[in-house]
Amino acid sequence: MTAAFALSDVTLGYGRHPAVHHLTGSFATGSLTAVVGPNGSGKTTLLKGLAGLLAPLDGRLDRNGLGRRDIAYLPQQAEIDRSFPISVIETVLLGHWRTIGLFRPVTRILRRQAEHALMAVGLDGFARRPIASLSAGQFQRVLFARMLLQDCPVILLDEPFTAIDAKTMADLLRVVVGWHGEGRTVIAVLHDLDQVRENFPDSLLIAREPIAWGATTEVLRAEHLFRARQMAEAWDDRAEICRRSVA
Amino acid sequence: MDPYAEFIQPFIEFGFMRRALVACLALSLGCGPVGILLVLRRMSLVGDALSHAVLPGAAIGFMIAGLSLVVMSLGGFIAGLAVAVLSGLVARVTPQREDASFAAFYLISLALGVLIVSTQGSNVDLMHVLFGTILAVDDASLLLVVSIATLTLIVLAVIGRGLIVECFDPGFLRAVGGPGAALHFAFLVLVVMNLVAGFHALGTLMAVGLMMLPAAAARFWAGQVATLAAASSVIAFVSGYAGLLLSYHANLPSGPAIILVAGGVYIVSVVAGPRGSLWARFLPRRHLEA
Numbered sequence: 212m213t214a215a216f217a218l219s220d221v222t223l224g225y226g227r228h229p230a231v232h233h234l235t236g237s238f239a240t241g242s243l244t245a246v247v248g249p250n251g252s253g254k255t256t257l258l259k260g261l262a263g264l265l266a267p268l269d270g271r272l273d274r275n276g277l278g279r280r281d282i283a284y285l286p287q288q289a290e291i292d293r294s295f296p297i298s299v300i301e302t303v304l305l306g307h308w309r310t311i312g313l314f315r316p317v318t319r320i321l322r323r324q325a326e327h328a329l330m331a332v333g334l335d336g337f338a339r340r341p342i343a344s345l346s347a348g349q350f351q352r353v354l355f356a357r358m359l360l361q362d363c364p365v366i367l368l369d370e371p372f373t374a375i376d377a378k379t380m381a382d383l384l385r386v387v388v389g390w391h392g393e394g395r396t397v398i399a400v401l402h403d404l405d406q407v408r409e410n411f412p413d414s415l416l417i418a419r420e421p422i423a424w425g426a427t428t429e430v431l432r433a434e435h436l437f438r439a440r441q442m443a444e445a446w447d448d449r450a451e452i453c454r455r456s457v458a
Numbered sequence: 459m460d461p462y463a464e465f466i467q468p469f470i471e472f473g474f475m476r477r478a479l480v481a482c483l484a485l486s487l488g489c490g491p492v493g494i495l496l497v498l499r500r501m502s503l504v505g506d507a508l509s510h511a512v513l514p515g516a517a518i519g520f521m522i523a524g525l526s527l528v529v530m531s532l533g534g535f536i537a538g539l540a541v542a543v544l545s546g547l548v549a550r551v552t553p554q555r556e557d558a559s560f561a562a563f564y565l566i567s568l569a570l571g572v573l574i575v576s577t578q579g580s581n582v583d584l585m586h587v588l589f590g591t592i593l594a595v596d597d598a599s600l601l602l603v604v605s606i607a608t609l610t611l612i613v614l615a616v617i618g619r620g621l622i623v624e625c626f627d628p629g630f631l632r633a634v635g636g637p638g639a640a641l642h643f644a645f646l647v648l649v650v651m652n653l654v655a656g657f658h659a660l661g662t663l664m665a666v667g668l669m670m671l672p673a674a675a676a677r678f679w680a681g682q683v684a685t686l687a688a689a690s691s692v693i694a695f696v697s698g699y700a701g702l703l704l705s706y707h708a709n710l711p712s713g714p715a716i717i718l719v720a721g722g723v724y725i726v727s728v729v730a731g732p733r734g735s736l737w738a739r740f741l742p743r744r745h746l747e748a
Contacts, residue, residue, distance in 0.1 A: 290629040
């Protein structure tokens, strides 16, 4: 089985302080993996590393020839200006970036595809609405429609279902499972363990250090979850240089 | 009152009024969209900072070559750009935010400018740099202002999509590998260019007024980037036209007259514009069926 991402002894972090410490393993192509762990355990950092937005402090992260444009990355909402005067359809059309880039025109075919993507996430008739008028759940649907258009073999989702209603969550989860069915590699940071057990065949449990990685039924066992909760959140300003041998 | 004599004749009768009107039109076309993008990027005060940063460059240009349009423009452009680049560099390389680094560098630049101006005593020509001389815009200045407006519109047409995405969702642009930093810098170049165009007509103190006031007012009239930019340009030109007439009939300095009219339009917009104004807030209409 090929791997979309192969990590060997990867350490990711900020200013020499590790947030993800010595992670080794791989995300198989076409796998559907949930990344779980307590707050501050390095889940977001790991996703940034996989997306190529953060270079590893140490170790090797092999993307198997995947470029930036092959990876769709949905960050937590913080960076998007939701009061910006832009319409739903324009936002979704950005998913065509690989085709249109900075300069190329939006053709009628591309526009129709965007309308189909809106329909697929249950936002029929919202095309001309300004995004400022959407609820948090509706806006998340828009971002999923944009990812549908991006049509990437690898999809990274950072807490995609936080602060949205049950109906929206169910609809979007169906989209995620659909991606898995199409053979795409999907990696999602999640908090709801029941949801993970039901829908995600694989899991990675991290608490700064990897606790367990593999089949979800194996990973989400009580002893692993207990160990994850013991994680120390604070870093030490006078920490020694890490001398753990590279595997 | 004869409307023709009041509103049209001054522009027919006097060449300097005609040139001033054309300069206003060109300024409005360039400053309208640039101002809107500044507001959307939450950089309204950066425009202000950059307009002050232009001063020492223009003053040094004046010291070197006298009242030379080209040298003063070039000096102002270089000084403005230097402040933009240094502030951007500090913000990207250190943890300091861009608003703080902009404030620091523009104050240094402004102090330098005031120092140079004061060594020149009460030089009348230099006062024109500070307070503007739209009624004395000659053909060469007009050509410069119109060229800058044309170039601005062309550049915006080419990189507009990138600028909007970089502002709306910078994380997305980074994730798809878009040139975020290059777009940001290109935009700052546009801002400085339009401020240089503005200072010929309105002076370095007032140049930013025709950029920011119409943009701030447009928010109460339109709801999309394109319509906002158009509304902003229209408001800027109407302010220019009305300000020129005001200055002609009441014998007032033209720069402040134009900016004050724009300020009046802004206040009217806040009170009575169709979108989110005080009027819409306190005298709401009945709600709809769906």
